[in-house]
Amino acid sequence: AQKVTQAQTEISVVEKEDVTLDCVYETRDTTYYLFWYKQPPSGELVFLIRRNSFDEQNEISGRYSWNFQKSTSSFNFTITASQVVDSAVYFCALSVNFGNEKLTFGTGTRLTIIP
Amino acid sequence: ETGVTQSPTHLIKTRGQQVTLRCSSQSGHNTVSWYQQALGQGPQFIFQYYREEENGRGNFPPRFSGLQFPNYSSELNVNALELDDSALYLCASSLVTSTEQYFGPGTRLTVT
Numbered sequence: 001a002q003k004v005t006q007a008q009t010e011i012s013v014v015e016k017e018d019v020t021l022d023c024v025y026e027t028r029d030t031t032y033y034l035f036w037y038k039q040p041p042s043g044e045l046v047f048l049i050r051r052n053s054f055d056e057q058n059e060i061s062g063r064y065s066w067n068f069q070k071s072t073s074s075f076n077f078t079i080t081a082s083q084v085v086d087s088a089v090y091f092c093a094l095s096v097n098f099g100n101e102k103l104t105f106g107t108g109t110r111l112t113i114i115p
Numbered sequence: 116e117t118g119v120t121q122s123p124t125h126l127i128k129t130r131g132q133q134v135t136l137r138c139s140s141q142s143g144h145n146t147v148s149w150y151q152q153a154l155g156q157g158p159q160f161i162f163q164y165y166r167e168e169e170n171g172r173g174n175f176p177p178r179f180s181g182l183q184f185p186n187y188s189s190e191l192n193v194n195a196l197e198l199d200d201s202a203l204y205l206c207a208s209s210l211v212t213s214t215e216q217y218f219g220p221g222t223r224l225t226v227t
Contacts, residue, residue: 108157
C-alpha cells in the first residue's frame with residue numbers, strides 16, 4: 001500500500017520569507033509518480049508538478065522549487081519570497097499507475113502568508 | 116481554470132436519501148476519477164472510469180456508484196446517505212496515457 005505523510009499541519013510565515021513544505025512517501029513499487037497540488041479556498045485542486053521516480057533532478061519554476069530525494073523518500077516543496085497569493089492548502093500525492101488509476105494524497109499543509 | 120466543471124456546487128440531503136453528482140471533463144479527456152475530501156483531510160480515491168467502465172476503485176462501499184457517458188462526462192451516485200458522507204466531492208479528468216489529473220471545483224455535500 002502507498003502512504004504519503006505531510007507532518008506540517010499548518011505553517012505561517014511573513015510575506016517575502018522562504019518556506020519549505022515537507023512530504024514523505026512510502027511505496028514498494030520501483031516506478032511511481034509524485035505530485036504537488038495547491039487548493040485555494042475555492043476548493044479546486046491546482047496541479048503544480050509531477051516527478052517520475054527515475055528522475056531525481058530537482059526542478060525550479062519561478063519562485064517554486066522541488067527537492068526529490070529517493071534515499072529519504074522525500075519530495076519537498078519550497079516557495080521563495082512568499083506572497084499572500086500563496087496562501088492555500090498544499091497536498092503532496094503519489095501514484096504507482098501510469099494511467100493514474102489512483103492518487104494517494106497526504107493530509108495537506110495549510111500555508112498562511114502574513115502581509 | 117482546468118475546464119472541468121461540476122454540478123451542483125452545494126447540496127444538502129437527509130440521511131437515507133440518494134444523491135447524484137455530475138462532472139464534465141476537460142475537452143479531449145477520456146478518463147474521469149472521483150475523490151471524496153472530508154473536512155481537514157486529503158482527497159480519498161473513490162473510483163475511476165475509462166471508456167464507460169470502472170477502471171479501479173478505492174475503499175468505498177457499493178452504495179457509491181458511477182457512470183461515464185459517451186461524451187466522457189460522469190455521474191457519482193450515493194445511495195442510503197450517511198452523516199459521514201458529508202464532504203467535498205472532487206472530479207478529475209485526464210487522458211489514460213497521462214499521469215496528470217485536472218480537478219474540478221467540487222461539490223460540497225452536507226448530510227443532515
